[in-house]
Amino acid sequence: MRADAKKNYDHLLAVARAVVQEQGADASLRDIARRADVGLGTLYRHFPTREALLEVLLRSSLDEMTAQAAALETSNAPDEALVTWLREAVAFTKNYHGVTQLLAAALDDPQSALHASCVTVRSAGARLLSRAQAKGKARRDLNGEELFALIAALAWLGDQPSLGRHADHLFEIIASAIRR
């Protein structure tokens, strides 16, 4: 990448992060380009789709979640490890409003730039779940896909204006249902 292109890319990303944190995942791409003092075409070539942009924005957070799951796998309280990780997974969306819907859609679309990251995170959670299940510390009638769906539902809930304030309590109820 040429030096000037690299500069545009980085600046665009920084501006996009600020705008998305402020306005959510469906922020205006035009607005991002405008605030970055860059032509709209420049944004589109660096990030051909909205998913591609969000993939770069979210990658580090998603990687972190996967890494933390791996770290928690060595814990000797597999149910607490699972719940701890779930809590962080749900909390992750706090800084990025409206992102849950996008992640759910990405899971269904192998073409999406976000697809791979979603699958990886889901697998990481699945491993924590089955470890807890193997030790009899989590209900067995639940699989990785369902766990991911629960996380998404709780994250969505936390993102809704009037419903969000119940997210924590409902998380505890559901977490205890998972532990059984």
Next chain:
Amino acid sequence: MRADAKKNYDHLLAVARAVVQEQGADASLRDIARRADVGLGTLYRHFPTREALLEVLLRSSLDEMTAQAAALETSNAPDEALVTWLREAVAFTKNYHGVTQLLAAALDDPQSALHASCVTVRSAGARLLSRAQAKGKARRDLNGEELFALIAALAWLGDQPSLGRHADHLFEIIASAIRR
């Protein structure tokens, strides 16, 4: 209302119902007016906001849910009555994609045309819940607002492309957590 106005109103509503069932709650209002062979201004005067339009579209379904809750209050198995009603409440969204978010937002906005209906439905659910609680058939650390949030989360889940197929199973898990 004048006869010609009434005719437009009814036709608009029928077309809107079809389009919303097909494309979801965020369907293009322009498209609805176009398909109804009616000026855009006509749609806007009959339904000044999108919420106003959806309020009329959903009213009968929402009223039905409230009525059914009332009917179930006479059941002598309060926990089953509650779960039966919850199941229907979640299923209600099937025909109207993307409506859950709107209902959640309406709950937070007293100005919304959908506000009153949402509050009514929530109260109906709350009564079923507290009846079950009074008989020791439902966990006590749950209130009507939280019950509504759970319904919304499960309805949202059912509406997501890849997550939806787990909605039924997750409903059962959560329902049994409510019954305790």
Next chain:
DNA sequence: ACCTGAACACCGTTCAAGT
């Protein structure tokens, strides 16, 4: 190799002009 911004096809919302 990279950038720009006009162009196109949409959208929600308003409102002067018509019947």
Next chain:
DNA sequence: ACCTGAACACCGTTCAAGT
């Protein structure tokens, strides 16, 4: 009293023209 559709301010996406 009611209807129409142009007008305005946005949006996502593409692509010819520039450097």
